[in-house]
Amino acid sequence: MADSTETMLDNSTLDNSTLSKVRTLVMPIVTDLHLDLYDLEFRGGTLRITLDTPPGSPGGVDLDQLALATRLIGREFDHADPVPGHYTLEVTSPGVERTLRTPAHFQRELGKTVAIRLRDTAGDARRLQGVLSAADEHGATLLLDTPGPDGATERVVPYHLIDRARTVFVWGPAPKPGGPKKSAAGTKKPADAKKPSAPPSRKEHS
Template structure:
């Protein structure tokens, strides 16, 4: 099964397990590599996620995935927090984090570019609005976004 198909199937199952427990599924990643196959599920809740929260989702999700069997053979399941530079996947993510800085990659060029960084202005219809560093704005088609995440600029201790 292709990675995107596995991710979609696991996303639906993970949401069914996590929502009743009070968690949001932020993202699902399925990777194969020299170390074997890894299925990562990122969860969140208001106030953040603890190790105990990850365990509270991991156990019932593991049992549900054993029944569903979306990945033939062995794989490692990892349930964790999305971190401060969390991925943005759904229209609601782009709305919720309006005013925050984000980095966005598109499948194809928009105005000759595929990589954008700026301040999220939200979503209108199916287009993500972004204010760029030069003050201009761009609208990126939601379906054309291949990867997006919040961006944190570190200041202070790391500056010289």
């Protein structure tokens, strides 16, 4: 399974050597469970491991998979002790609106609406939103919802300029004015909205 955690927007407080040890321990477990290691982050005393189903899979990660992954990873960490000190291990899934931190994250979300906040840019120009039309190892291309000050409808954003990025959940098109109304009981939500992401599974380590 793919490892998409080679970090582009690395805001963790663990050194690269420790992150590499954690990744090495986690990857065989994730592969055996037929899942992807979507992200790896250490913040505020919590080691957050985000798992996802492979691209193109019909469903997301469920509670049973998260619980099993937490047990297996926790047991491996108890033996290898890759992270010094006390911390909380949290195994979770990305959710409907996904944080984008690596080139692989952007590449697997092509065609979706994303919101980007840029670094060191004042005013409205700091925030961009549009459809992700392309992504490579260096940057992402957006078809902007709102044209820029120069009238441009497309923008290429290098990754090093991005402070934060995430996908934006978009509901289906609004009904046309004067069209037939649906009762609340007859209203259907998109498939993604029926199954919210499973809550994270946690384990304390010391």
